[in-house]
Amino acid sequence: MAASTHWLASATAQSVLERGGNAFDAATAGAFVLHVAEPHLNGPGGDLVALLATATDPTPRVLAGQGHAPRGATIEHFRAEGLDHVPGAGALAAAVPGAVDSWLWLLARLGTWELRDVLAYAVDYAERGVPVVPQLANVLATVEDLFRTHWPASYTLWMPEGRVPGPYDTLVNPVYARTLRRLVAEGAGATREDRIEAARRAWRTGFVAAAVEEASAVPHRHSSGTDHAGVITAADFADFEPCLEPAVTAEFRGTTVAKAGLWSQGPVLLQTLTLLDRFDDARIDPSTALGVHTVAEALKLALADREAHYGHRDPAEADEVLARLLAPRYTEERAGLIGPTASTAFRPGDIGLPSYTPPLTTRRPDVRADGVGEPTVQQTGATRGDTCHIDVVDRWGNIISATPSGGWLQSSPAVPELGFALGTRLQMTWLDPAAPSRLEPGMRPRTTLTPTLLLRDGVPVAALGTPGGDQQDQWQALYLVRTLALGVDPQQAIDAPAFHTTAVPGSFWPRTWTPGGLVIEERADPAVVEELRRRGHALTISGPWSQGRLSVVTRDPDTGVLGAAANPRGAQGYAAGR
Missing domain, CATH: 3.60.20.40 (Gamma-glutamyltranspeptidase, small (S) subunit)
Known part of the structure; x- marks a missing residue:
């Protein structure tokens, strides 16, 4: 059985199960499809939390895919930037992306499928397109001016014809498809696990981390109304390690x-x-x-x-x-x-x-914060993303519930070479050293996932x-x-x-x-x-x-x-x- 917030992810997960994959193969494949089908609700630059148990060990365990604050994300730095809070949009609010690395880590340890087969669904949807759900069209319409004026890479990626895609238009993301193909291509090794670990290295210490550092360092408009550079670096990627x-x-x-x-x-x-x-x-x-x-x-x-x-x-x-x-x-x-x-x-x-x-x-009264299950875009122009979800249980009794989020297309400028944006999970921290959920390098922000x-x-x-x-x-x-x-x-x-x-x-x-x-x-x-x-x-x-x-x-x-x-x-x- 598979259930999720988008029919394409559920269909993908069920397809994997039908072809002999287990729940962890299926959930991973479905999650990468969610990056493509619900990019306003989650993305590769985001994070995840999952609860799981295996057929041989029913003990519930947590896949901690929530990235930590980068080394340069200090209260002092934010104060020096003239900020009294962590912005809700912009790369300065980015935690280290944990979603992709955590899915690959899980796939290597508890899955059974080759990486190329797991990612094939997302690659196909990214290249051939997915229908734009009405909520996605609404978000894109709201951020059109922001993208055109301040985030040109995002405008190019999400409005390639110079206009906002309408409901049920076909949306492609060939840049992200190339990123996934490159992860597979760099996944060389003698065993399935070795090949997945090689792909993880390409993400953590290779071309992905390098492209994120370069793009983040360019000052850009944040939800504070001011321009800032992000502080995330390739070294921060290497610091993150998924775990159960x-x-x-x-x-x-x-x-x-x-x-x-x-x-x-x-x-x-x-x-x-x-x-x-x-x-x-x-x-x-x-x-x-x-x-x-x-x-x-x-x-x-x-x-x-x-x-x-x-x-x-x-x-x-x-x-x-x-x-x-x-x-x-x-x-x-x-x-x-x-x-x-x-x-x-x-x-x-x-x-x-x-x-x-x-x-x-x-x-x-002038600020909307409905929290009704879809992204909210305030009248002030600031954007808040939301989340997606997937659950899978297989014939053997493996079971997983995962809530991926962050890295929304409206969270920060797209990384041109990769086809996705960074998340803004650090907005959940306080610039107050006394707060238990304070901003501190190396610490996970308190997540709602x-x-x-x-x-x-x-x-x-x-x-x-x-x-x-x-x-x-x-x-x-x-x-x-x-x-x-x-x-x-x-x-x-x-x-x-x-x-x-x-x-x-x-x-x-x-x-x-x-x-x-x-x-x-x-x-x-x-x-x-x-x-x-x-x-x-x-x-x-x-x-x-x-x-x-x-x-x-x-x-x-x-x-x-x-x-x-x-x-x-x-x-x-x-x-x-x-």
């Missing part, structure tokens, strides 16, 4: 939920679920006003803790912080804060360790995730409450009306919040909406099918029966299998 890390887990309704650690927002889901596990099913049913209220208030508490305590830490310190955040006594205290009315306060908890309070800036793996009795039973920035774990919480507590079918759980809170500082520029803010799809029961208003929630009604792009694959370990579901919103997501 232990997952962190919590129990909800008898199911183990596995996530990435404190350098992601993954523990937000764990904290939320441990809070909700203290209430009966009727209290947390998202189809009722009481359920929406309870889930939203739990999310606010967990997200406040994210701002106060999450960030890249050494393993021992991270384990201590997580143990305190998930401790039964602390969870009981936090659950007791959920009252009958909406909280409008920012309420991180005291876990007996130093905490951080970020600047709290109320959302301005947060896929999920579910296990019962130690055996994987589902892999899921969604794009959506700060909303990723919020929408996954709704899915898990509906499926694990209320017994709702996976597809029905994805289709059900969704909501999320905005009562927390955003991870992306302009990092604003709305005290008591709650965004809910207009398909929700009007009586529920009215009751939420009476409870004091500052409601925003979004489009009827506007929130979340969740997908999931499932496996019953007793029968071997596989399942999959995907999001209908935007008519892009697709689930396939047999």
Whole structure:
């Protein structure tokens, strides 16, 4: 089974499975197709987080494909550039790209296919073209002036005929196709693994790293409205090394939920679920006003803790912080804060360790930050990308959930020789030495990428995730409450009306919040909406099918029966299998 945010990636992954590849071959092939099919949502210059387990070892592990801050990305340098924050667009905000190297690393160790066969799908789509989805056309139209005026390499790459491609036009990227072909050509070696490792060297220390350093060093317009050069170098590429890390887990309704650690927002889901596990099913049913209220208030508490305590830490310190955040006594205290009315306060908890309070800036009416699952382009001209997702489970029981992101075409100028842009993940760091998610060379920025793996009795039973920035774990919480507590079918759980809170500082520029803010799809029961208003929630009604792009694959370990579901919103997501 394969499910993703774009039908071409799902079809690619399923094709690999049909031809005998395993889940890791399929996910890698699908992920490279996502670079081509959803370039406004992810790219080769971005990053990824994945949760996986193998047929021979069901232990959940995290593929940490989040690159770190370059050596030159210091708070002092940004201050010297006249900046009081990390820009949301421009190469100065680039972390070391981790996505491509991590996929190749995973393919060498857990896959079975040759690199040329895995990349053949993406090469073909890049050369022959993919249909421009409407959201991509909208993004390109919004950044046309920026590209023409300030980022000429991007204008040449994405508007080759001197105009913005329209919805369902065919879009090609022959430059990226050449990059992939060159990676394959440079992958010489006696074994499959040797050939993939040779391609990794071409990426890490060869022509890719050299081209990125040269392009980044050219000053260009950032979202700050000022021009800066990036600081990333070829040496920074060589510093990055993908790895598999232990997952962190919590129990909800008898199911183990596995996530990435404190350098992601993954523990937000764990904290939320441990809070909700203290209430009966009727209290947390998202189809009722009481359920929406309870889930939203739990999310606010967990997200406040994210701002106060999450960030890249050494393993021992991270384990201590997580143990305190998930401790039964602390969870009981936090659950007791959920009252009958909406909280409008920012309420991180005291876990007996130093905490951080970020600047709290109320959302301005002239700045859009919908977070509805597609990239948002503010009226100020600044751009924010989003994310994509892919889940795969194979006949043997290998399973993976991956959320690639960053490197959006609107994030920074395209590297002319490579056909892609750098990401801007450093915008999630603070220029404050006291912040746990501060900017610091060699440190991972705290990422919003947060896929999920579910296990019962130690055996994987589902892999899921969604794009959506700060909303990723919020929408996954709704899915898990509906499926694990209320017994709702996976597809029905994805289709059900969704909501999320905005009562927390955003991870992306302009990092604003709305005290008591709650965004809910207009398909929700009007009586529920009215009751939420009476409870004091500052409601925003979004489009009827506007929130979340969740997908999931499932496996019953007793029968071997596989399942999959995907999001209908935007008519892009697709689930396939047999």
